Amino acid sequence: HVELVESGGGSVQAGGSLRLSCTASRLTSGIMAWFHQPPGKEREGVAGIYTDGGDPIYRDSVKGRFTISVDNAKNTLYLQMSGLKPEDTGMYYCVAGWLYGGTWYLSSSYEYKGRGTRVTVSS
Helix, strand or coil, X not given: CCCEEEECCEEEECCCCEEEEEEECCCCCCEEEEEEECCCCCCEEEEEEECXXXXXXXXXXXXXXXXXXXXXXXXXXXXXXXXXXXXXXXEEEEEEECCCXXXXXXXXXXXXXXXXXXXXXXX
């Protein structure tokens, strides 16, 4: 079992920045990702990265604004968010797993999920 704990959420004005962190009880080979759930909407993948290397994956709406990274020595996944927009408001969840042919941007593809951290972007 892997426990994931997110932190770093908060309230910012549009155009601001936040860095989210996700500390894992242990890292395994596979993929970790960040999901965003806007108020009243479905959860959607925004960025993913394989823990053993490779190019990160981004949803089109965050390309150029968000950067995902992983520090294997600290068992920590990060999401650096800049140029934040009001539509980025919502809960952000950290997930981990192996996909096994699943789709990276679907939450159901992952074995482990954190409880989330809230981000509020005001206009």
